[in-house]
Amino acid sequence: SQTIHQWPATLVxxxxxxxxxxxxxxxxxxxxxxxxxxxxxxxxxxxxxxxxIGQISSEVPQNLSASRPQDRxxxxxxxxxxxxxxxxxxxxxDRDRGRIDYTFGSGTRLTVV
Amino acid sequence: xxEVEQDPGPLSVPEGAIVSLNCTYSNSxxxxxxxxxxxxxxxxxLLMYTYSSGNKEDGRFTAQxxxxxxxxxxxxxxxxxxDSATYLCAMxxxxxxxxxxxxxxxxxxxxA
Numbered sequence: 001s002q003t004i005h006q007w008p009a010t011l012v013x014x015x016x017x018x019x020x021x022x023x024x025x026x027x028x029x030x031x032x033x034x035x036x037x038x039x040x041x042x043x044x045x046x047x048x049x050x051x052x053i054g055q056i057s058s059e060v061p062q063n064l065s066a067s068r069p070q071d072r073x074x075x076x077x078x079x080x081x082x083x084x085x086x087x088x089x090x091x092x093x094d095r096d097r098g099r100i101d102y103t104f105g106s107g108t109r110l111t112v113v
Numbered sequence: 114x115x116e117v118e119q120d121p122g123p124l125s126v127p128e129g130a131i132v133s134l135n136c137t138y139s140n141s142x143x144x145x146x147x148x149x150x151x152x153x154x155x156x157x158x159l160l161m162y163t164y165s166s167g168n169k170e171d172g173r174f175t176a177q178x179x180x181x182x183x184x185x186x187x188x189x190x191x192x193x194x195x196d197s198a199t200y201l202c203a204m205x206x207x208x209x210x211x212x213x214x215x216x217x218x219x220x221x222x223x224x225a
Contacts, residue, residue: 006156041121044157044201044215059212090156102213104156 002027006091006105013112019064019078021108023091026072031093033074034102035066038088050074086112116140119202119216128225132189136202136216139183143204143214146178148187151199151218160187160200192223 006023013019025031035047046059048066056066063082067075074091091105119136126132134148145164149157163169166180175188185204189196199218206212 009154041217043117043119043217044203044213046212092156102159104158107154107156109154 002093002103004091004093004103004105006108008108009106010109011111013081013110015083015112016080019076019081019085019110021076021089021091021110023074023076023105024072025093028093028095029071031072031095033068034092034094035074035076036090036092036104038090038107039086044090048076081112083112086110116214117202117204117216120219121217123220123222125222125224126192128192128194128223130192130223132192132196132221132223134187134189134200134202134219134221136185137183138185138204138214140204140214141180141183142206144207145205146176146185147203147205147213148174148176149201149203149215151201153198157201189221192221194223194225197221197223 003026032051034049036044037047038044048056048058050056050068053068053071064078089108089110092102094101117136117138145162147162148160150160151157160174161169161171161176163176163178166178169176173190177186185202199220201218202216203213
């Protein structure tokens with residue numbers, strides 16, 4: 001069976017510090033991978049998606065970047081965090097474009113202080 | 114105007130009640146309508162989805178889509194305390210799109 005791992009679960013970082021969040025998927029190959037941010041009262045916002053190694057599409061201009069160094073690994077990064085980067089970050093994957101089968105990770109709660 | 118509107122709640126009901134959760138949307142091109150359940154500090158999980166208009170039933174859950182009114186609903190029968198969670202609606206134009214548009218979620222509390 002397929003599983004998605006996301007870590008860390010919680011993170012408190014000072015303004016101006018770097019960020020690296022990691023997501024890995026097991027039990028499948030060539031998944032589509034997604035990073036979402038969930039802020040209070042604003043719903044889920046798609047940040048990046050990737051259909052393959054090294055292929056990243058950005059949905060929203062921002063202080064963040066994403067990379068996919070391996071087939072089942074997706075990394076969300078920032079060089080300098082802003083207060084507005086606080087939120088709940090979720091990684092998700094799906095495989096077949098013809099199906100509705102998003103699976104989300106358990107999320108990372110990021111607080112920038 | 115937001116593409117998808119959802120009342121944030123919280124909605125509190127007694128155990129055993131019928132719960133109605135709703136979303137409205139503005140883009141008539143949406144074809145797929147999803148409902149996700151999210152427990153506190155967890156990622157959302159897909160409950161069910163419907164294509165175009167009509168109803169779909171799965172156990173105690175029924176999803177309804179009214180495209181003429183741009184209105185979707187999720188009904189929960191015989192609600193249980195374990196149903197207490199945030200429910201998010203989501204929509205997409207096709208099954209092949211990478212972009213789902215999510216509502217902000219409705220917090221539901223089922224009181225024992």
